[in-house]
Amino acid sequence: MTTRGKRDDADGVLADVAAALIDEWGTVAHWSRAAAQLLGRSSAAVCGHPVAQLFADSAVPDGLLAPAPRTAGWPALMRHESGHSVAVHCRVLPLESAALRLLLAVPADRAEESEQGAALLRALLAQDRIGLVLRDADLTVLRTNLPSVEVPTPPLGTRLADVMEPTDADRAEARLRTVLETGEPRVADEQHVRTVGHPVRERSLSVTAVRTTDRDGRPSGVAVLLTDATAQWLAARRLRLRHRAAVCIGRSLDVRDTAEDIAEVLVPGLADVAAVDLAEAVLVGDEPPKARGGGDLHLRRMALQTTDGSSLGLVRPGAVIPPFPDQPQLLLLQEGRTVVMDRATVERGVEGVPLMSRDLIPEDGRSLVIAPMTARGIVLGFITAWRTDREEPFDQQDADLLTEIAAHSSLSVDNARRYTREHRAAVTLQRRLLPAASTCGPALETVGRYLPAAGGAEIGGDWFDAIPLPSLRVAMVVGDVIGHGLHAAATMGRLRTAVQTLADLELPPDELLTRLDELVARLAAEAAPADRDAVGATCLVALYDPVAEQCTVASAGHPPPIMAGADGVARPLPVQPGPPLGVGGLPFEPATVRMTADDWLALYTDGLLTRPADDVEAAVLRLADRITALRRSGSTLEAAGRALTEQTDLPAPDDTALLLARVRPLPRDAIGQWEFPADPETVADARSAASGRLALWGLTDLDFTVELIVSELVTNAIRYAGGPIGLRLIRGDVLVCEVSDPSNTQPRLRRASLADEGGRGLFLVAQLSTRWGSRYGRSGKTIWAELALPE
Template sequence: MSPLHSHGRADSSPEPAAVLVDAGGAVAALSRAAAELLGQEADALRGRPLRDLLPGLSVDLLTRSGTARLRQASGASVPVRFRVTHLPGSPYRLVLLTAASAADEAELSAALFRALLTQDRIGFVVRDTDLRVLAVNEVPTMPLLPDGSLLGTVMEPADVATAEARLREVLRTGVPAVAQEQHVRSLTQPTREWSFSVSVLRLEDPGGRPTGVAVLLTDATEQWLAAQRLRLRHQAAVSVGHSLDVRQTAQELADLLVPAFGSVGAVDLSEAVLEGDEPSRILGAGNLHLRRAAVRSSGGDWPNMLLKPGAPIPSFPDTPGLRAVQGGRTVVVDRAGVDDVLRDPSLVPLFVPKGARSLVLSPMVARGMLLGIIALWRTEEADPFTEQDAELLSEIAAHAALSVDNSRRYTREHRAAVTLQRRLLPRGPLLTTAVETAGTYQPAGGGAEIGGDWFDAIALPSLRVAMVVGDVVGHGLHASATMGRLRTAVQTLADLELPPDELLTHLDDLVARLSGEADPEHGDIVGGTCLFALYDPVSEQCTLASAGHPPPIVVSAEGTARPVRLHPGPPLGTGGHPFETTTVHLEPGSMLALFTDGMLDGGTSADVDAALESLAGKLAACHASGQPLDEAARSLVSGRAAAVDDTALLLARTRRLEPADVAEWTFPADLSAVGDARAAALGRLAQWGLDDLAFTTELIVSELVTNAMRYAGGPVGLRLIRDTVLICEVSDPSSTQPRLRRARATDEGGRGLFLVAQLSLRWGSRYTGTGKTIWTEQELTDSVSYT
């Protein structure tokens, strides 16, 4: 095929001047163009000798072509080119004259046009005003545009709109388009894509009217592909590894590579990596211990037949290609080579997508460990993978491996921290005669970061219950460890039955000491807030003290919710400031909510008030619905999956203690009243059907009441409480704590408290606002039952 394909004129040569000369050399006739060239009317020139017009030209010379000078009417001399043609059978000769400058320009234009149409490095297309092809050259690396074709017959519709808009803009304005990028997907060669640098010029007739456009195209496909690869590398660096979740990192990688690099892609990770552990370093066939972690298809939904996300990778035969990938090499395999790798027809539907053409496998290796494998397919609509593609994917896989390994190590450390955190928190709800509790903890960001928030519910003697919630400064293992120390301290102080304000004072001293031991160079900061509540079911009173902590919310039995007005002290670790207590009445069926500031959204005081009001409304709704406490706690916290701070929530519902199960008496400081105390206790035991405990209870009451009257004065209080144990309490106005000792054989006294300890399941003493209370617990016999 000739490299020239042209319709219409191939050049723009000027119209020549025609002169008809008779045998004697006189002008017989001339064209309009000749008259214009000579500058005279045609009638005035007829019959004149041609030598008058072309001085020095003889009749004999009119047998050839050449150059001469033309004398115009104005006297000017113009160089011309002439060509003489003999007319067969006629005495006349035809002389064609052309101005030398115009002829030179025409020859140059024609030479340039021929050069553009015959070269094979730059695409050249001439289109008319309808954008049909008038002339086109042939470039092996570019799609051939058939004669007369429109863009829509050779290009994808999406590309046609861009190209036509550019051409019509040049036709309309006459402003050239210079070196503009044009992406082309061919209809005639579906697997090919090009990127052209396009320049467009408008063609005009002598009157300046547009006659078409000339298009120059330079193949910039290689540069475009290089830019694409560079862009893909950059995107891999900025878009993969944002998350510290291994599976999300794998999905980010799949989303990056498809459809930008392949048609169908999957990321398979080691099962150990998914758990945060190091993968096995054993290479070879069999069970690869991989699991499909992420997938992506350019067609949208993942094909049904292919292996689904989460599924384990089946066993593979031992092949050189598999060994190469496990050894860290990226491998390109054609469709036929895949069958050789699988060697099992049943595996083909699991791994080979429809229309598969080329496969590339790239390992993700970090610190010598195979973390996973990237598998990318290109289908029949795309070019097969090349070695350049393999090199690019190797670079991306290396970057992704670092991100996956970081995520893996974070998963392991986070799992350890969460395990520690969970072990340090209460294992389950507290259920006693007086109160039912349920608590929950949620790390920040739905589990991304554990912290030092904690809660606890502690059963104390005499059916009292201590409830505490706290928030330690910081996040991570350091905060969890500090939280564990504070929780242990609170449990110890609560067992000493200290009042809430005194307990916080001791806790404040502990935090100050821990802060002094911390290493500031490593950013170890110890501090926090705490709220401590002590509930007595007999009096139905709850005493609270706060160290810089948000107030709790009380939901009454009728469903009214309100925050408790506290007088909070400073955060823990400040030192030197007192803590104040607040007492509220909690009737049976009330709900008390203690929480950390992760449950609140506001930062300013106004925001906190609004957040407290919002939370109170949610608590009231949970209370009204009759929802179990554990479900209510989970639902309230789970709605804060995107919280920026970790959250602890403790809910407590008070329960009724029947008045018939409590008996109280007061006696003067007179030893003669000891008998009355014994009689009162025995009478109530008889009413309760606890005659089996009459002897031991009589001894306990006698010893405790006698000691109180003898050493502490009066009045002396006696209280019996029937629960799962029999509780006996003796109160006196003295603040001196009793001391258990073993009396010698010669001692006349000192055996009473020892005897009480031997007869009781356990015993203890606590301070009160007016003195102290000594209590004992006795185990009920199996035969005793009551409602």
């Protein structure tokens, strides 16, 4: 097929050439068919007649009959049978017989076209920066100038698959076949190809292909113009890689995420395998020590990225990097320089000692480049890149590119390290300021959970507290300070201390919030004018009394607590929230609910409620549904706390504090309660009642101490307050003795002199008890004393 195509092309070229054989007298001896078609004269009409009759000027052209004919071509006008002139381009060729000459004539337009085409072809074939490939209808190479150009092109008579990868060859031939079949040219078509042989090279070519036709307009092949755009392609690829590194690296303040971003940027844009190894000190926020030389560099692999996702038997993320030998290349890295090596150099090293452990070298690794990440002259880690599938080794431009990426990555890693240090310090401060996560008292079991905000946000000022109070009561507190960071944690610490102090005064929840509101207002007044609006908090206080089986709650702009009763259904408590702390001007309204054995109470901050497109009420109800499900599933308090703070649909943008409590009311027989008139004779009755109850409880060892305390407190109530007088004994983890009277006079402890007959009552109470104090109710007061139970 190829041979026939070539013969047809030759016939097409020679079909327009008119030929005449001229004898020594200038007479036409033979006349070709093409000549007959050119001038409309048959062979019989021309042969035997002078050749001069064929020319328009009826004279023999100069040199046609000369002894040495002019072989160079010249233009002339020949006479057509119809009488008009035909412009031709003539040439005379001598034959072996000196008496015979061959006259060739071609139409002038065809001659000009052929000359221009030949000139154009000569010019293109002479180029060394523009490749020309002429292919026939089978896409076989007919002519090319590309042996002098470094692009993958087959020699004459071969196909594309002989010089480039099969997939690339198939794709390129499909495009050329489309041009051949449709006639639609491809202009400046960018094609990426890989050469065959060793080493395999990637090339980017700008290809322009047009279909060629014969004189009858039939497709005869494809003419292809090529320019090598590899340098521009590599430069554009490096530019895109720089841009991607600038956009993708440093999006997170997490050290591990930053390392993974670095590895993902490098593969497959620059390398087939990329690993990021960081100093262990960086992971905890510290600066690594300056090191020089080999040994254990205390590195840990943070990220590993490969083209196929496999680990290739390499050290996995999270594992410790083996020690390095003391080699010159390592010293260069520690000086902040990027090092390029081939596999042989890595394995051979110096004096036969490999530069790195075998589990740091990919099985098919061919070329290696390592760049250090440094900050303030300290090496934070290394970026290692290998080429395994690509045979082209890393060059200096690749090393310079990785150096730029490493410099940008160093800043991102150092920022993540500094954030880790500050975040760790803030979280440590906040956790140190928070109470024990779990408590288990005679009246209440609590579980506290604190969760910093996700996604790199700063910590806030959320806190919770469970404060044991006299008479086995417990104050539960949860609060949220405005703002984030260390200043919020410090403000939280001040407020928590104030709450504990006010709780020790045994103030009811609403009055406690009133005092706390005044404190926050003072803190705002002390702050700088620009920061005064940022000083504030929300807070909720719940006071549980196990004897009365009641819980009193007051809120300062805080979400309501959720209680789950015996039926397992969790419901928000009907608490009317007051203004946030620091606003002032409005009272805080308490709400009291009854709580029986095993009831749950959940106090929380709004970090547990934050969800997109949700209002607070809907979020509270959904939280109540989750608590209902946990309660009915038989979950423990600890497990429920973990589930509520960790198994959320979306990471919370704000930190979260949660306090879960389970009520443990005292049994009825653990309480002894009496009321006496304000009569001195009732002192003996009070002592007798207390002694009888101690005997019932098996606490006769405390009989003398309790009788003395009861006697002193009841005597003081009769003398200074009047009746009725209440006496109550409570047995829990301690023994509580309470005496109530209708007076609001503050009891005062004083030391009596040797001559005084009285004034030693409260002093004796203080000496005999573990602790003592007083609290006020709506009317009257209660003086209490606690005694440790015998072991």
